[in-house]
Amino acid sequence: MAFKRPIVMKNIFLILLLFVCAIAQAQKHTISGVVRDAESGELLPSANVYLNSGVGTVTNNYGFFSFTTNQPSVVLNVSYVGYNIFRQTFTIKNDTTVEIKLDSDNQLEEVVVTDNSAQSRLRSPQFNMANITMKEIAQLPTLLGEHDVLKAMQTMPGVGSGADGMTGLYVRGGSPDQNLILLDGAPVYNANHLFGYLSVFNSEAIKSATLLKGGFPARYGGRLSSVLDIQMKEGNANQTHGMASIGLLSSQVAVEGPIDERTSYLVTLRRAYFDIFLWTMCKISDARDGVGKSSAGYHFTDFNAKINHRLDSKSQLFASFYAGTDKFKSRSDFPGGGYDVRDRFKLKWHNQTATLRYNRTLANNLFMNASLIYSRYKYYTKSSVKNNSFYSDYYQFSSAKGESALQDLTAKADFDWYVANNHTVKAGASISRHRFAPEQSAYESGSSKWETAVSDTSYGTKKVKSADLSAFIEDNWTIADNLKANVGVRSTLFGVENRVYASVEPRASLCYLINDNLSVKAAYSRMTQYVHLVSNSSVGLPTDQWLPSTRKIKPETSDQISVGVQYNTPEYEFTAEGFYKKMDNLIEFREGANYMSYRNWEDKLTAGKGTSYGIELMAKRSAGRTTGWVSYTLSWSNRRFAELNGGERFPSKYDRRHDLSIVAMHTFSKKFDVSANWNISSGSHVTLPIARFTDLDGAESVAYSKRNEYRMPLYHRLDVSANYHKRRRRGTATWSFGVYNLYARQNPLYIYADSEGNDWSGENRHFLKKVSALTIVPTISYTFRF
Amino acid sequence: MHRFILLVPFLAVTLLSSCEKEIELKTKSSKCIVVNALITENEPIEVGVYSGVDFVGRNSSQWLENATLAVYSNGELLEEISGMNTDSSYRTSVVPVVGETYTIKVDCQRYPSATATATVPNKLQVKVLQTDSVRMFVESDGYKTYKSSGEVEISIIDTTSELRYYLLTITGYYYFMKNPDDIKSKWLTPEYNNATAQPTSMSDILTHLFESADVKEIEEKDYILLSNQNWRGKSTTLRFGLSHNSTIPSDITVMSFDEEYYKYFISKELQLSSEEDDLMFGEPVNIYSNVKNGLGLFAGYNLATAKLYSVCDTIYKD
Known part of the structure; x- marks a missing residue:
């Protein structure tokens, strides 16, 4: 083996040479700084910063950038969608720090949107990305008047929606739990309000939202299919601003402003008031029936707060907090069988996230970010029945309650090191502790004469603690003027039940610029997922269970390759991407098991494999008075489980063969804008009853199709909206009108089998029924901004 | 503002109302x-x-x-x-x-x-090793009530080396209240989760869902389903709790069968339970069939029965 020594020596020499080069580069002067919104002082992530020499970069999540140069002066250009281009010459004698403030193009009289970021995307190795700005989201048609980040993402290629109107994201054939949803770095486990019809993200609190579908940089990990990174606003550092909005079913207020020269804050509060309508409906029902009385109420609240303090010119402290709760309760008192029957039901679920973050520019080319992150999700349900005798003081009762919770605590630190103009290295590590308490339930029954019998069924459950330690390193590498790469690796150790799972996940993205308008890209990423959501339904129910990998349940893994081409014209951006994703250790409920069956949750599950592949096309216009996009996805998604469907391959319920979205927005003037969104896609897969037969016991039984063999009817709907803005003395008032599902298409939410008549008489008729919701939903809201 | 308030409930009712409609989906003929x-x-x-x-x-x-x-x-x-x-x-x-x-x-x-x-599986034998006890409470007006608190222990003698499944059911008999000569019967519910002192491990017990070693059946069923997975070629004893209120001897029946019938039995139970949920909330289950080019089941079984006599203790109340 001695002959290999010269090769080893040569490699060591090369590495040393690289370090020397890096040090030599460091001797040059750097120009670094942050990019902010001139009006609010908000840091602008992903702003495109480039020198006239052609060297360019984008700001990190905290608006920071850095260049190295040996030129005595440079022309620095900064562009960001919706802002005027900044261009200024700097004389460089020493290392220079700048603070760049971009003016919003709203200040121009002409309302013409410009998009300077398309060129940046053309050159970036990062693709597989859903690009929608918060400004676009604010213009899109809404459901119930709520601008929703998740619903906006569903119009992007490769991103499907679940059941009609739901916020679930089905990215490239993956399930909703395969999406890592981060709010200021904290994972949000249940992003749903109103049983999945609205997301928990209040758009008034959000600065930016980025969805990655593949080619994941090494800094992200823990889920197979996508990363949705949502950053909350920091709060206006210059002036106090606010808004109040009243809609059909919810209202909200938001206030932001400076506390002092170095501190700013943001507070938003949103509350839905379905209570009023449900109460009204119950009263109408009571009056009609004339027996007993009933009431029901549902509401949700969201509270977002963020405080941002500049400790000095180099360091900054952020603290952000989110709490969201959904509460549903019903009660009915009615007579029956000599008793006054009192029926009660409560369902409550809530998310909490908190992030404490410290940024520091350690050197002109080194940026540090340290965070302490907390996330918690819990649901609680209780139902009870008490029967009070009309004739004596005798009563009997029974009650059942259940809850499930999970809690994360994470400490992490990451660094952006601008080694040279052609190398930006990001590296970091995190440690997390997870606590899972799925399926805690208890039953109680008794009467005034008997002892109370309490049955605690927590034997069927298991509390699990786990911890993970992750580290990553990635390099944004400009190999040549027309060739860029992002290469990296992420490694995680996940400890649970005295077992340690280890993963090494290589990541690579490559971009080759063919000319100034055309680039081709390719990416590979391996992902590992240690937490899983088990759900029977195609909607996001709060009762869906988050479970960790355990000794029995192995971590899910995926390998995804994707290729893409992007072509830009001055007004349009065209992208075409293809992907192939292979997934392993996916979990599903065993046949006949569901989350309601009283079993140890590990025993309800079975593991299998999945593949998904397809092509995604998109044409987007981001400039001019009329903007919008057309996106189309052709994809396949299959599963194979040894214990399901007789071991045969079956289509995933997230499989959508065709999915087309057309989004158009037109700004007539600063006072009036309109938008429309039309979506058409293949129906969801479903398993249907196909035959009836006499079984061994002489009973009529049902034979079902193979798993997910059939599709529901074609899904399509058109949403429209119009916004009228009027300048008032103290601010701007906006009336928003919209209709969700304008032509009242009855898209099926689900299908079930039913019959009418009598089996014995032979007059029984069997049929299938579809249940549709949201056939036409008008919306009106009033917003005042000051 | 008043108009707006009136508009709100109207629109809310519109959007919250879902509709159901019969649907025609083209499915393959399943004759x-x-x-x-x-x-x-x-x-x-x-x-x-x-x-x-x-x-x-x-x-x-x-x-x-x-x-x-x-x-x-x-x-x-x-x-x-x-x-x-x-x-x-x-x-x-x-x-x-x-x-x-x-x-x-x-x-x-x-x-x-x-x-x-x-x-056809071979014949097996069932013996009652320990019977339960029943207390009969007699009120001053002659009204009788019964309460069983005993545990039952039986032995199952089936020395086959093949995998077999056993379905244990118990039929209790009661006097019909209005006519003492009329005796009614019903299936009793053995409480296996109260069982103690098992000579074999819990893994012998096949719950109606899983063949897992550490899963217990807790839903109330009027049968116990078990296999000889861990005692092939041997006999075993089984102890379980039993609540009933009768002094008439009950019938214990043990049906032995092969895996084909077991799969049918389990899948039918699963189908019945999954049909309680809408298709939205759970995947339906097909009933197992071993018929090539068709549906249905062809399987073998064998039966053994034993009488369960209860020791009666009479208590007279004033």
């Missing part, structure tokens, strides 16, 4: 032949032959009258009959023997030939 038979020793083979029908519609599964049934054992044709009996079955004169494997072949016009194979 098929259905063959059902359970065979045991000392009883001639009797087969039910039916037509399966498409799920949607008014038609119901009907007997097929003009089928031909052939019974084979070890490849040798034992009997072939055509046409249905008046009791709507195809009854042969073939009497199965324990341990023998039988194959049936059913031919009927417009359907492909359906075949299935079954074996």
Whole structure:
């Protein structure tokens, strides 16, 4: 083996040479700084910063950038969608720090949107990305008047929606739990309000939202299919601003402003008031029936707060907090069988996230970010029945309650090191502790004469603690003027039940610029997922269970390759991407098991494999008075489980063969804008009853199709909206009108089998029924901004 | 503002109302032949032959009258009959023997030939080792109430080396209150989760869902299902709690069968429980069939019974 020594020596020499080069580069002067919104002082992530020499970069999540140069002066250009281009010459004698403030193009009289970021995307190795700005989201048609980040993402290629109107994201054939949803770095486990019809993200609190579908940089990990990174606003550092909005079913207020020269804050509060309508409906029902009385109420609240303090010119402290709760309760008192029957039901679920973050520019080319992150999700349900005798003081009762919770605590630190103009290295590590308490339930029954019998069924459950330690390193590498790469690796150790799972996940993205308008890209990423959501339904129910990998349940893994081409014209951006994703250790409920069956949750599950592949096309216009996009996805998604469907391959319920979205927005003037969104896609897969037969016991039984063999009817709907803005003395008032599902298409939410008549008489008729919701939903809201 | 307030409930009712509508989905025709038979020793083979029908519609599964049934054992044709009996079955004169494997072949016009194979398991014995006790409370007016608090222990003697499944059921008998001569029966619920001192491990107990070693059946069922997975070739004892309120001896029945019937039994239980949920909330389950080119089940079983006498303790109340 001695002959290999010269090769080893040569490699060591090369590495040393690289370090020397890096040090030599460091001797040059750097120009670094942050990019902010001139009006609010908000840091602008992903702003495109480039020198006239052609060297360019984008700001990190905290608006920071850095260049190295040996030129005595440079022309620095900064562009960001919706802002005027900044261009200024700097004389460089020493290392220079700048603070760049971009003016919003709203200040121009002409309302013409410009998009300077398309060129940046053309050159970036990062693709597989859903690009929608918060400004676009604010213009899109809404459901119930709520601008929703998740619903906006569903119009992007490769991103499907679940059941009609739901916020679930089905990215490239993956399930909703395969999406890592981060709010200021904290994972949000249940992003749903109103049983999945609205997301928990209040758009008034959000600065930016980025969805990655593949080619994941090494800094992200823990889920197979996508990363949705949502950053909350920091709060206006210059002036106090606010808004109040009243809609059909919810209202909200938001206030932001400076506390002092170095501190700013943001507070938003949103509350839905379905209570009023449900109460009204119950009263109408009571009056009609004339027996007993009933009431029901549902509401949700969201509270977002963020405080941002500049400790000095180099360091900054952020603290952000989110709490969201959904509460549903019903009660009915009615007579029956000599008793006054009192029926009660409560369902409550809530998310909490908190992030404490410290940024520091350690050197002109080194940026540090340290965070302490907390996330918690819990649901609680209780139902009870008490029967009070009309004739004596005798009563009997029974009650059942259940809850499930999970809690994360994470400490992490990451660094952006601008080694040279052609190398930006990001590296970091995190440690997390997870606590899972799925399926805690208890039953109680008794009467005034008997002892109370309490049955605690927590034997069927298991509390699990786990911890993970992750580290990553990635390099944004400009190999040549027309060739860029992002290469990296992420490694995680996940400890649970005295077992340690280890993963090494290589990541690579490559971009080759063919000319100034055309680039081709390719990416590979391996992902590992240690937490899983088990759900029977195609909607996001709060009762869906988050479970960790355990000794029995192995971590899910995926390998995804994707290729893409992007072509830009001055007004349009065209992208075409293809992907192939292979997934392993996916979990599903065993046949006949569901989350309601009283079993140890590990025993309800079975593991299998999945593949998904397809092509995604998109044409987007981001400039001019009329903007919008057309996106189309052709994809396949299959599963194979040894214990399901007789071991045969079956289509995933997230499989959508065709999915087309057309989004158009037109700004007539600063006072009036309109938008429309039309979506058409293949129906969801479903398993249907196909035959009836006499079984061994002489009973009529049902034979079902193979798993997910059939599709529901074609899904399509058109949403429209119009916004009228009027300048008032103290601010701007906006009336928003919209209709969700304008032509009242009855898209099926689900299908079930039913019959009418009598089996014995032979007059029984069997049929299938579809249940549709949201056939036409008008919306009106009033917003005042000051 | 008043108009706005009036508009709100109207619009809310509009959007919250969902609608249900009958739907037509093109599915493949599911017309098929259905063959059902359970065979045991000392009883001639009797087969039910039916037509399966498409799920949607008014038609119901009907007997097929003009089928031909052939019974084979070890490849040798034992009997072939055509046409249905008046009791709507195809009854042969073939009497199965324990341990023998039988194959049936059913031919009927417009359907492909359906075949299935079954074996009759060997005879087993059940003995009651420990009976339960019943207290009879007699009120001053002569009114009687009963309370059972005892545990029952039985032995199952089946020394087969093959995998077998056992279904244990208990039939209790009661005097009908208005007519003491009229005795009613009902299936009792053995409380296996209260069982103690098992000579074999918990893994012997097959819950109706899982074959896991550490899963217990807790839902109330009127049977216990177990296998000889861990005691093949041996006998075993089984202890369970039993609550009833009668002094009349109960019947303990243990049915032994092979994996084919077990799969059918479990899948039917699962289908029944999954049908309680809408398709939205759970995947439906197909009933297991071992009939090639058709549906249904052809399986073998054997039965053993024992009487459970209760020790009665009478308490008179003032």
